[in-house]
Amino acid sequence: MRAWTLPLMLAGSGLALAALRLAGGSPAGAAVILLAFGAPAVLLSPLAFPASVTDAEARRRSAADGRPIVYWRAGCRFCLRLRFRLGRAARRAHWVDIWRDPEGAASVRAAAGGDETVPTVVLAGVPHVNPDPAWLRGQLPR
Known part of the structure; x- marks a missing residue:
């Protein structure tokens, strides 16, 4: 809510x-x-964001298709900047809303040293906290 x-x-x-x-x-x-x-x-x-999935579902899908997982939360200006800079390519990632999924929030805390810093992107098992949108766009599958 x-x-x-x-x-x-x-x-x-x-x-x-x-x-x-x-x-x-x-x-x-x-x-x-x-x-x-x-x-x-x-x-x-x-x-404004693609449909969110749970952390477990995003990890399962990412393992199957190699797409990155983007952890975000509503109201975050950095998440909004990432979302709009990616444009239509944003659909080629799995999005997890950390306010709706406690497991997602725990994954972000583990990646960001205890903080819930978003956006956090996990690509090939490696977390990237607040990555450059241009870099992420280049990492997305076509």
Whole structure:
């Protein structure tokens, strides 16, 4: 649920402010406010990321197909930067939301010296904490 807290607060605030603008007779202002609050709400929500799987499932799939595992959490600006720099190639990795999967969070802590530093990418069994998106794009299978 905490992954949705900030996006829901943004969306609710935007709706309230837009309703005030609309009641004041400014439909254009209401539309601008909805866009200004709605876009960040979507970007900071889990909707901006490929579907998450569990840590165990990601490890199983990665062993079978050689794709990297990306550990992330909603609201993380570094995860968002990685996701958008990868573009459509992001689908060629297995994504694990550490807020939804305690085993995933434990894997990140093991890789990052006890911290839950995300994004953490595991490629061929080797963890890389907050890797350069261009480097990761080059490592993704075609």
